Amino acid sequence: MPTTEVTSDAPNPILAEFWVRDAQAIEDDLAALRSAPPVFLAEEESQIPDIIPTGPGGWVITRHADILEASKNPQVFSSAEGITMLDTPMEFAEFFSSMIVMDDPRHARLRKLVSAGFTPRKLNQLIEGVQVQAAQIVDNVIDQGECDFVVDLAARLPLKIVCDLMGIPESEIDTVFDHTNVILGAGDPEYVADVDDAMGAILNAGLGLSGLMTEIAEKKDADSTGATEDDDLTTILVNAEVDGEKLSYADIASFFILLVVAGNETTRNSMAWGLHHLTQNPEQKAIWQADLDGVGPTAVEEIVRIASPVTYMRRTTLEDTHLGGTDIPAGDKVALFYIAANRDEDVFENPYAFDVKRNPNPHVGFGGPGPHFCLGAHLARRQIQVMYSEIFNRMPNIRATSEPDLLSSSFIHGIKHLTARWD
Numbered sequence: 001m002p003t004t005e006v007t008s009d010a011p012n013p014i015l016a017e018f019w020v021r022d023a024q025a026i027e028d029d030l031a032a033l034r035s036a037p038p039v040f041l042a043e044e045e046s047q048i049p050d051i052i053p054t055g056p057g058g059w060v061i062t063r064h065a066d067i068l069e070a071s072k073n074p075q076v077f078s079s080a081e082g083i084t085m086l087d088t089p090m091e092f093a094e095f096f097s098s099m100i101v102m103d104d105p106r107h108a109r110l111r112k113l114v115s116a117g118f119t120p121r122k123l124n125q126l127i128e129g130v131q132v133q134a135a136q137i138v139d140n141v142i143d144q145g146e147c148d149f150v151v152d153l154a155a156r157l158p159l160k161i162v163c164d165l166m167g168i169p170e171s172e173i174d175t176v177f178d179h180t181n182v183i184l185g186a187g188d189p190e191y192v193a194d195v196d197d198a199m200g201a202i203l204n205a206g207l208g209l210s211g212l213m214t215e216i217a218e219k220k221d222a223d224s225t226g227a228t229e230d231d232d233l234t235t236i237l238v239n240a241e242v243d244g245e246k247l248s249y250a251d252i253a254s255f256f257i258l259l260v261v262a263g264n265e266t267t268r269n270s271m272a273w274g275l276h277h278l279t280q281n282p283e284q285k286a287i288w289q290a291d292l293d294g295v296g297p298t299a300v301e302e303i304v305r306i307a308s309p310v311t312y313m314r315r316t317t318l319e320d321t322h323l324g325g326t327d328i329p330a331g332d333k334v335a336l337f338y339i340a341a342n343r344d345e346d347v348f349e350n351p352y353a354f355d356v357k358r359n360p361n362p363h364v365g366f367g368g369p370g371p372h373f374c375l376g377a378h379l380a381r382r383q384i385q386v387m388y389s390e391i392f393n394r395m396p397n398i399r400a401t402s403e404p405d406l407l408s409s410s411f412i413h414g415i416k417h418l419t420a421r422w423d
């Protein structure tokens with residue numbers, strides 16, 4: 001049982017309210033946290049204490065070096081107790097999050113299997129679809145001269161790509177979109193009106209996704225007589241075996257939930273933060289536009305660094321340990337704040353500057369080095385680059401004309417709406 005208590009009144013990034021403030025205030029507070037050893041801070045009060053009790057809080061880790069150290073030591077910093085600060089019941093967490101809330105060897109077995117969907121060959125097949133899809137998304141809005149960049153442009157691509165990867169039909173995409181918004185945005189009243197019923201809404205959304213995926217997996221299982229690398233990931237998974245055992249439909253459905261949740265909001269928010277920063281730094285936009293393919297790879301890394309769409313991932317200590325000059329007892333929650341590490345003055349020159357040619361750029365937006373490093377990182381990079389190339393080719397003077405409408409969440413650094421114009 002954790003024994004640590006909150007003794008600090010430092011600004012608290014574990015709370016959603018920390019993130020819906022003026023950008024400069026957020027940066028100042030993160031810098032102050034980085035300048036001191038890790039602190040133990042309170043967590044959000046549970047809305048449903050009978051099911052999820054309010055926990056004691058957790059250690060806030062903000063320095064780049066400390067995040068690398070924790071990520072490289074999964075035998076001490078475990079993912080198996082949950083990846084957000086909430087102490088969600090384990091069956092519930094695994095239902096929603098699959099291997100991301102497992103430690104090795106269970107995690108490694110699953111990861112090996114599902115990696116079949118992320119080979120370079122599969123990636124190239126998907127990218128053809130990304131290009132076609134990006135062109136269609138731009139076709140749909142180009143005559144309007146204005147749109148909600150998040151809803152009309154950024155959100156559509158990643159969703160379609162994950163659905164293509166899994167073989168989900170076009171007709172179900174809107175349903176998948178609504179369910180994922182509820183799962184990740186449940187703390188925000190725009191997605192779940194009745195905060196008291198947030199957990200019910202999340203469960204319903206999860207059951208909706210799981211039911212859909214189970215139906216599709218059953219059908220693909222019945223129709224297929226084996227799988228090749230060219231098949232969709234669901235067909236590969238229904239035919240796959242781990243240690244002589246086949247994955248259940250429930251395992252496949254949980255993995256699908258992980259993919260739609262992990263692959264959508266993150267890529268969408270990267271693109272949206274990208275437009276915000278490109279608008280604020282027109283000279284950087286011009287540098288990228290002058291050499292789309294040449295500058296693309298570094299520009300994409302810089303977008304992911306500055307956006308840090310996954311604000312933090314939680315770990316739980318399995319033994320007494322020491323991190324960032326602080327003793328941390330076994331059983332404590334530890335929040336690895338990637339977004340703070342991505343502005344660490346010890347690692348990044350001019351960390352607040354948005355520099356599309358930044359190199360080197362050892363950001364931890366996709367996680368630190370370790371077994372859970374983002375499986376979809378290459379796919380995400382390619383999507384962001386293809387989407388921006390399409391946008392720049394066809395709407396070269398696109399710019400954000402509103403301030404970001406921020407998602408109320410400490411886990412996802414999100415923009416709900418961002419008006420964009422072009423002529």
Ligand code: HEM
Nearest residue numbers: 099100262263266267310313365366367372374375376380
């Ligand atoms: C810019 C977009 C993205 C960002 C910033 C991002 C970030 C992350 C982060 C921080 C982690 C956890 C790392 C850790 O715990 O050490 C992660 C894991 C993961 N991501 Fe991504 N991600 C992105 C896009 C995607 C996409 C497009 C997919 C798939 C379609 C995806 C699939 C996954 C999966 C399956 C995991 C779990 C890996 C494991 O537990 O072994 N991600 N991602």
